[in-house]
Amino acid sequence: MKIIYTDVLIIGGGLAGLRVATGVRERGNDAVVLTLVPPKRSHSAAAQGGMQASLANCKMGEGDNEDVHFSDTIKGSDWGADQIVARMFTHCAPKAIRELAHWGVPWSRVRRGDHTSIINAKKVTISEKDEAHGLITARDFGGTKKWRTCYTSDGTGHSMLYAMDNKAHEDNVEIHERLEAISLIHENGRCCGAIARNLMSGELVAYVAKATTIATGGYGRIYSVSTNAIICQGIGQAIALETGVATLGNMEAIQFHPTAIVPVGILTTEGCRGDGGLLLDKDGYRFMPDYEPDKKELASRDVVSRRMTEHMRKGKGVKSRYGDHLWLDITILGREHIEKNLREVKEICENFLGIDPAVDWIPVRPTQHYSMGGIRTKYTGESQTLKGLYSCGEAACWDMHGFNRLGGNSVSETVVSGMLVAEYISDFLDSDESDITIDTKNVEKFLKIEQDKIDTLLSKENGEDAYELRRRMEEIMMEKVGIFRNGNDLQDAVTELEELLKRSKNIEVFRSKSRASNPALENAYRTQKMIKIALTVAYGALLRTESRGAHSREDYPKRDDANWLKRTIMSWGDESDTMPTVSYEEIDISTMELPPGFRGYGKDLTQHHDNTKVRQEVVDKMKEELESKGANRFEIQNELMPFLDKLPKKYRGRNERFGEI
Numbered sequence: 001m002k003i004i005y006t007d008v009l010i011i012g013g014g015l016a017g018l019r020v021a022t023g024v025r026e027r028g029n030d031a032v033v034l035t036l037v038p039p040k041r042s043h044s045a046a047a048q049g050g051m052q053a054s055l056a057n058c059k060m061g062e063g064d065n066e067d068v069h070f071s072d073t074i075k076g077s078d079w080g081a082d083q084i085v086a087r088m089f090t091h092c093a094p095k096a097i098r099e100l101a102h103w104g105v106p107w108s109r110v111r112r113g114d115h116t117s118i119i120n121a122k123k124v125t126i127s128e129k130d131e132a133h134g135l136i137t138a139r140d141f142g143g144t145k146k147w148r149t150c151y152t153s154d155g156t157g158h159s160m161l162y163a164m165d166n167k168a169h170e171d172n173v174e175i176h177e178r179l180e181a182i183s184l185i186h187e188n189g190r191c192c193g194a195i196a197r198n199l200m201s202g203e204l205v206a207y208v209a210k211a212t213t214i215a216t217g218g219y220g221r222i223y224s225v226s227t228n229a230i231i232c233q234g235i236g237q238a239i240a241l242e243t244g245v246a247t248l249g250n251m252e253a254i255q256f257h258p259t260a261i262v263p264v265g266i267l268t269t270e271g272c273r274g275d276g277g278l279l280l281d282k283d284g285y286r287f288m289p290d291y292e293p294d295k296k297e298l299a300s301r302d303v304v305s306r307r308m309t310e311h312m313r314k315g316k317g318v319k320s321r322y323g324d325h326l327w328l329d330i331t332i333l334g335r336e337h338i339e340k341n342l343r344e345v346k347e348i349c350e351n352f353l354g355i356d357p358a359v360d361w362i363p364v365r366p367t368q369h370y371s372m373g374g375i376r377t378k379y380t381g382e383s384q385t386l387k388g389l390y391s392c393g394e395a396a397c398w399d400m401h402g403f404n405r406l407g408g409n410s411v412s413e414t415v416v417s418g419m420l421v422a423e424y425i426s427d428f429l430d431s432d433e434s435d436i437t438i439d440t441k442n443v444e445k446f447l448k449i450e451q452d453k454i455d456t457l458l459s460k461e462n463g464e465d466a467y468e469l470r471r472r473m474e475e476i477m478m479e480k481v482g483i484f485r486n487g488n489d490l491q492d493a494v495t496e497l498e499e500l501l502k503r504s505k506n507i508e509v510f511r512s513k514s515r516a517s518n519p520a521l522e523n524a525y526r527t528q529k530m531i532k533i534a535l536t537v538a539y540g541a542l543l544r545t546e547s548r549g550a551h552s553r554e555d556y557p558k559r560d561d562a563n564w565l566k567r568t569i570m571s572w573g574d575e576s577d578t579m580p581t582v583s584y585e586e587i588d589i590s591t592m593e594l595p596p597g598f599r600g601y602g603k604d605l606t607q608h609h610d611n612t613k614v615r616q617e618v619v620d621k622m623k624e625e626l627e628s629k630g631a632n633r634f635e636i637q638n639e640l641m642p643f644l645d646k647l648p649k650k651y652r653g654r655n656e657r658f659g660e661i
C-alpha cells in the first residue's frame, strides 16, 4: 500500500490548480498536484480570446472599473451569481493579471497613436494616448460595456498556462502526472485526501492531506459535441458527489458557445466577433442586428446561441451533410489582423476545414462549451458540507457566473479564485482546525473499495459495453438537454439516463483486461461517474421551470424570480441510489448591491420577486444620500454591500488606473 502525505493535495494541473499550488507554497506549505496530463496540456491551454480585468488602459476601455465589470458579470449571470463573490472577483482581477505579467505572460500592449478597428461592420480609427503606450491592452467581448478582455493574440490560455506552470516549478510544487483521482478519502464530515490511480502502471495510491482542492475543470464531455478537451469529463465533480457529503451547485447551467466549427466542434474565439467579425446566414445576410439591435453579434453568449438556433429553425441555416450551420465572416478584418491577433483561429480553419479565413467564411454552430455548475463552495472555496475539501476554477460553483458566464471571465476566475483560495487554505492550515488524525486502516479501507471496483470490472463477463452507454448518454444530453429545453424531452432524458446508470453497474471491460495503460478500463470506471453527472444536469434542468441565462425552457420562457431565485443543490445519498437528491439554496435579494432587473435582451419576461422593488428603493435611497454627502464610488459600494473584509488583507488595496484618484 502506498500512502503519500502532504499539506495540500490539488487535483488538477490547469490554471486554477497551479495557481492554488503556487499560493500555498508561497505560504510555506507542501503541495502535490495530481494531473491526468502534463500541466501544460491541460484544457486551459485551449483558451483563446482573453481574460477580463478592468484595467481601462486602451481608449475603448476608458471609464471601465470594478463597478462596470461587476454590473456586466451580474447581468450576464441573469442574477444567478453570488454578488459578494462577483465583487471579490472583479476587485482582484486587475491584481491577478499584473501578477501574470510579472510571471512572464506577454500580454498584447497598447501602442500610441492611431489604429483602425472594425466596429459594427465599419472601419473606425481609434487614437491611443501617449501615456498608455506599452500598457496591457484589451479587446471587445460579448456582454461587456467596455473593451476589457486582455489577450495574447488568440493564444491567451496557452501563454497563461505556460507562465503558471513555470512558476509552479520555480516554487518547487510537486507535480504527479498521469495520476487520476478516483475517489475522496473522508470520515466524519472531514475530507482527508484522495485515492488516485496511476494511469501508466495501474497502481492505486492514497494521498492523505490536510486540505484537498478539486480543480479538475468542466464536464463538457458528457455532451457528444463540445469545445472542451476530451479530459473534461466531470470526474472531479463526480468524486465529490460520490462522497454523499459534498454537494454540487447549479449543474443544469450549461453554456453553448455560438461559434464552434462544423462538424468537429472546435472553437473559434469570441474574439473573432469582438474584433469585428459578423454572423451571416445562408443568403449571406447579417441577421443578428434584427434580433439584438443594440449588442448584435456581441450580445451575451447564451443570447447569441439562441438567436442563431432560432434563425436556423426558420430555415435560414446553410444545409450540410453534418446538419445546418451559419457563417462566421472574419474576412472583413483583413489578413494582417487575422495573422496577428487571430492566428490560432487561422490554423484551426486551415487544419480542420481546409479553408483560409482571410478569404473564406467559417461554418459555425452553437456547441456545448462551459459548465457554470460545479462543486458548491463558500466564498473561501471550501465545500459547504465537507470540511477540508476545496474547489476552484471551472470545477467549482463558487458562484460568480450564475446561469451564464461572460467570455473572458473564466480564465480570469481560475487565477483569481486560485490566488484567493490558496490564502484561505493557508489560513486554515495555520489553525488547529486543520489537524487530521486518520487511521491507516481507514485509508486502506478506501483503497480497498477502489481496488475491489476495478477487480469487479476486470472480472465481469457478459456485461455492458461502457462505450455504448457513454455514446448514448452523450446523444441524450445533446438532443434533449441542449440550448432550448422542454419538459417532455427533459423527462425522457432523465428516465433514460437513470436506466443507463442502472446498466452501468454491470459494465464489462472489453478488448483488454490489462491493469496498466488501459484506456478501456479507464472508460469503464469513468462512464458511471459521467452518467451520474449527466443526471444531475438533466434532472436539475427538468425541475427548474423557468428560463434563466443559458437554461432556456421553451415551456417556461419567463425568468421567474418569484419562485426560482435560488441555486440547485445536488447530492448523492447512497451508492445504491439511481437518482441524485435535490435541495435549493435561496439567493437573498435583501443584501444585493444590484437587485434583479432587465438584462437588456429581447422582451423583458421577468416575473419579479416581491422583495426586488423594496431592495431597489433601499439601494436608490442609499446612493442618493451618499452622493449628496460627496461619497466616492468606493464608499458608496461599501455601504451597499461590504465585501473587502472577506478578502485576504494583502488583496484589499485599490487598483490603480489612469485618471482615477
Ligand SMILES: Cc1cc2nc3c(=O)[nH]c(=O)nc-3n(C[C@H](O)[C@H](O)[C@H](O)COP(=O)(O)OP(=O)(O)OC[C@H]3O[C@@H](n4cnc5c(N)ncnc54)[C@H](O)[C@@H]3O)c2cc1C
Pocket (backbone or CB within 6 Å): 011, 012, 013, 014, 015, 016, 017, 034, 035, 036, 037, 039, 042, 043, 044, 045, 046, 047, 048, 049, 050, 051, 052, 156, 157, 179, 180, 181, 182, 215, 216, 217, 218, 227, 228, 229, 231, 232, 235, 236, 267, 269, 369, 370, 392, 393, 394, 395, 407, 408, 409, 410, 411, 412, 414
Ligand atoms: C476552446 C475553449 C476556449 C476558451 N477560451 C476562453 C477564453 O478565451 N477566455 C476565458 O476566460 N475562458 C475561456 N475558456 C474557458 C476556460 O479555458 C476554462 O474554463 C478554464 O481554462 C478552466 O481551467 P481549470 O484550471 O479550471 O481547468 P482545466 O484547465 O480544465 O484543468 C483541469 C485539470 O484537471 C486535471 N484532471 C481532471 N480530472 C482529473 C482527475 N480525476 N485526477 C487528476 N487530475 C484531473 C487535468 O489533467 C487538468 O490538469 C475556453 C474554453 C474552451 C473550451
